[in-house]
Amino acid sequence: MAQVWKCSGLRWSAEGPALVWDGGRRSALPWGKRVAFAVPEGGVRTCVGARGHVCPVGAVVPGRSTGARCEECARLDRAHSVAADTIADDPRPYRVYLAWFGPGMVKVGITALERGPARLLEQGAVCFSWLGTGPLMAARRTEELLRAALRVPDRVPYAEKRAVRSALPATEPERAAELRELHARAVALTGWPESLRPEPCQVADHVGAFGLEAAPAASGEVVELVPGGAVRGELVAAAGPDLHLAAGGRGAVVLDTRLMTGWELLHPGPGPAECAFPAREFTREPDGLF
Template identity: 70%
Template sequence: MAQAWRCAALRWSAGNPELTWDGGRRSPLSWGKGVAFAVAPGEVRRCVGARGHPCPRRTPVPARSTGGRCEECARLDRAHSVAADTLADDPRPYHVYLAWFGPGMAKVGITAVERGSARLLEQGAVCFTWLGAGPLMAARRTEELLRAALRVPDRIPYAEKRAVRSRLPVDGAERAAELADLHARAAALAGWPESLAPAPFHPVDHVRAFGLDQDTPAAVGDVTELTAGGGVRGELVAAAGPDLHLRTARDTVVVLDTRLMTGWDLVPPAGDEDAPAAFPVRRFEAPGDAARQDGLF
């Protein structure tokens, strides 16, 4: 029987994507690299645990869950989360940022200064700019100020992010235009915390880092879940956030959210290398159309 691997996450190291595996193994990814794996028939997806600790019950979890955790482990994970406002006494300085994912799709957020731009790569931000830096609670108050005054959300679903990647403006200045306007409006607001040092507008573009500047076909849909007996074969043409853009044997590009890989025992695929491997795929909805579900990846 082939050795099974367990995916931990897709990480961005020095601006490049890599798959990480339980046990500390890493698989650096590059454009043109083949990605191939399968889920053995009869396999069940099980909870990945929390904060470096395995799930004591190895509880089965839904195939479509991007968290991959049971309720108990999800609560433990949130209990140590800045995003859940459970670490109010964190002494580290935080950046406030504006991130842009596509036309009409921008958000505000915070990230520890020590992490640099890693959080923006992990979220799949096509373009971003810093707004300022300061203590955690000052950063939180600034985030809330922008949400209320400018109606900028602090979360955007990944399904919406990936659906617009094929429609990104070619020109970098055009990609940064919405951020420039939001930054100017944010800077003009009254009520900024005194302890937050404002930052000038300086857009950082990730199109090249994500491989979205290449002349490759636009993605036509995304994998909705991994299934026992199914598999993936594809050539990596781009990556953004947790997503891998894979060119399949049918010469179409499909997006695989690597968060769906966690909790499964993954093995090498068997059979004809040119044969498509089956996973459910949801085609991106065209204007005026209903989303369609396909059975083949």
Template identity: 70%
Template sequence: MTQVWRCTGLRWGDDGPVLGWEGGRRSGLERGKRVAFAVVPAGGRTCVGARGHACPVRAEVAGRSTGARCEECARLDRAHSVAADTVADDPRPYRVYLAWFGPGMVKVGITVAERGATRLLEQGAVCFSWLGRGPLMAARRAEELLRAALRVPDRIPYADKRGVRAVLPPVRERLAELAEVHARAVALEGWPESLERAPFRAVDHSGVFGLEGLPRADGVVSELVAGGAVSGDVRAVAGPDLHLVTARGLLVLDSRLMTGWGLTTAGRDEVSVPVRKPGDTEVQGGLF
């Protein structure tokens, strides 16, 4: 009987990026690792549930959805999400950060302090610096201050992030842009009193992601489909994106598209799922 696996998503930890599977199995994604799987031909893609609970009706979800949740489970997930601004009473300390993804692409965000830089790795931030630390609502006010006063967004579409990874400027140039925004941010009037300003100390993730010398992508996987297969070797991993060297060139696979499907080991070297050209319109399936 063919073993069927269900992916629980890509996680960043001390050992780098790993794919998680139901039952607790983990697969490392080091450079050169072979990734090969086939989607089971029957059963469709089902909702992954929310907050650790299975979807009560196992609702079917669209192949292009990066959230892989039905409407009701997505609502439940947002109801407990700091990112969606629905939680206001979390007593834990938070950090405000500036993240750089490419020239002219700097965003502001917040993350619970205990998570360290994990949120930045999850978003695919090429480099970042902390801005401040303090209570959740103070961090929220600082985030809003930067959006209003400096027009720094709190979201950058994934398509834009992917589009510049192969043409990044030298480290000194991207850190200089980040430093300039940081200096303007900490000098703003109206900075929340309970939020401690952080000095500029940039962290660059290009080596962790494997972006040095990364060529332009030849395509981006649009969705997985029943009976389809993906095979390739890991060239780079940034945020949720796997850059795979395949028989069809360098392809980008958003690992969030893998959740909700039943997957088996691929017995052939091919890519038989829909692929679009880089830069073509895509559906934004999340806040970041």
């Protein structure tokens, strides 16, 4: 019987991205690596549980869910989540950041100081700058100040991020311009919490870390994994939870690794580069009228 694996997701470190498997095994993902896996015929996607606990009922979850959790486990997972604003007494220092994903796509967020830039890599931020550092609730109030005063959102949908990733400005100064302008407007606001220390604008660019400079343009994205489906391709870039795979056809296809969780996966055996999972093409606005 073929050996099966369960994926826990994509993790970022100073060495780059790696797929993590149940049991703690990691598969490093250098550019050019061949990525290949299949979902067995008759396979079923089950809930991954929450906070180290297995799902008590082994619930079946939809193929298009990026969380891979049933309603009860999703509720448990968010019960003690900083992101869900359910913790008010975390004593750790936090940083407020501005993240840029493409033209017109900037968000404000917070992350624990001890995590460094990991949160920005996980979100697929093309570039970012710190805005301030302080206690959790001060960071929260600053985040809300920017949302109210400057209409900066705290979320950008992944579908929008990946659709523009292949058409980013070519140079770092061009990519940083929007962040620098917004940072200046943010620090000029009145009403900052006294306990939050402002930080200078120092834009960090992740185009190199993500491998986007030399990667072929992505033409579409996998929407779900299905029993009997498989993918074989060469890793050409990665950003956030996404793998950009040259898998035959035109351009690269983007695979959100969160769609892999909850499935039992196996090696598909030899074969040509291809993506045999349902996918949709990115739609782009025409450049102009002729």
